[in-house]
Every structure is written in C-alpha cells, then in structure tokens.
Amino acid sequence: MRKTFRIFGMTAVLLGAVGNGRAQDNPQAWHGDVAFGLSLAKGNSDTFLMNASAVAHREWPENELKLGADGNYGLNNFGRSNETQSANNVHGFIDYKRLFMERFYADLRVDGFHDDVAEVRYRVIVGSAAGYYFIKSDSSRLSGEVGPSFIEERLNGLNDHGYMTLLGTERVDDSF
Numbered sequence: 001m002r003k004t005f006r007i008f009g010m011t012a013v014l015l016g017a018v019g020n021g022r023a024q025d026n027p028q029a030w031h032g033d034v035a036f037g038l039s040l041a042k043g044n045s046d047t048f049l050m051n052a053s054a055v056a057h058r059e060w061p062e063n064e065l066k067l068g069a070d071g072n073y074g075l076n077n078f079g080r081s082n083e084t085q086s087a088n089n090v091h092g093f094i095d096y097k098r099l100f101m102e103r104f105y106a107d108l109r110v111d112g113f114h115d116d117v118a119e120v121r122y123r124v125i126v127g128s129a130a131g132y133y134f135i136k137s138d139s140s141r142l143s144g145e146v147g148p149s150f151i152e153e154r155l156n157g158l159n160d161h162g163y164m165t166l167l168g169t170e171r172v173d174d175s176f
Contacts, residue, residue: 032056040078049074049087064097064105088116103133107145123153127167140174 032055039049053070074087093111100106106128113123129147136143145167152162 046078048078066095119156121154
C-alpha cells in the first residue's frame, strides 16, 4: 500500500509541475489540471478510497498534444482482519492531433491500463483516427473520431493476446 501511495503522489506532483493553471497571455504554453481525492467512511463497512488524476495539454498552430494519468485505490473493511481491495487501477495516455484545417484532423493515441481487481495485468491500445471538431471555441470543444486500433492485453495471468478493432469516439472537453 505504501508503494501505491508513493506512485499516486509522484504522478500528481510530476504532472502538476508540467502545467498547472491557465496561461492566457501565451496560447502555446502548457495547460493542465491535477486532482486528488480521499474518502474514508466508518460504520458497518469501513471503506477507504483514494484517487488522483493529472492532465497536461499544449497547442501549436497545426498540432495538439495531451498527456494524462489517473488511478484509484480502495479498500473495504478498512483496518479490519477481513480487509478486501475494492479498487486498484492506473491509466495513462498520450494523444497527438495534427490539424489539416481548422476543424479536421488526424489523431494518434496510445492508452495504457492496469487493474488488479479486474485482473487486467496490462492493456495497451494504439489507435489512429480521422476526426472533426463540431464545436471548437476558447471555452469548450466537441469532436468525433473514427479509425482503426490495435489492442494488446494480458488478462487473468493468461498469455498475451492482441486484436484489431474499429474505434469510434465522441469527446467533450471544457477544460480550455
């Protein structure tokens, strides 16, 4: 459990240092958000839940780059002899967009995921897509993407397996 606390703490500090707040006077500066949550409930079922997330993004005239990481750690019957893990997962991503016009772009995204409770040892998704911003303003964005992806994963301690899939996404972002 100490190792998990250290990983969450270091991730939040490092990604928080990359970009915290808004740089209104420099549109090409890094922007970012860091969040940390802690919940402890006592009663019939003592529960503990900790979560953290960090996102940093930067825009150039024809490129956009977004980096992020998040995770959760939780226990039921916290501090008791029959303590069970209710959450233990980590996710990270890199998302790069190349704009061809103001609203039309190509996207390359890599996601990594690990979940002890669901017994997902790892899942890596690499995908490319063509996308379009339906709404693109200074305060919010709505986009849609479609394209092929490749998923490589190991579940339940079994052998690795990979497969192709078609990815279709809709994204709403109001963190600008």
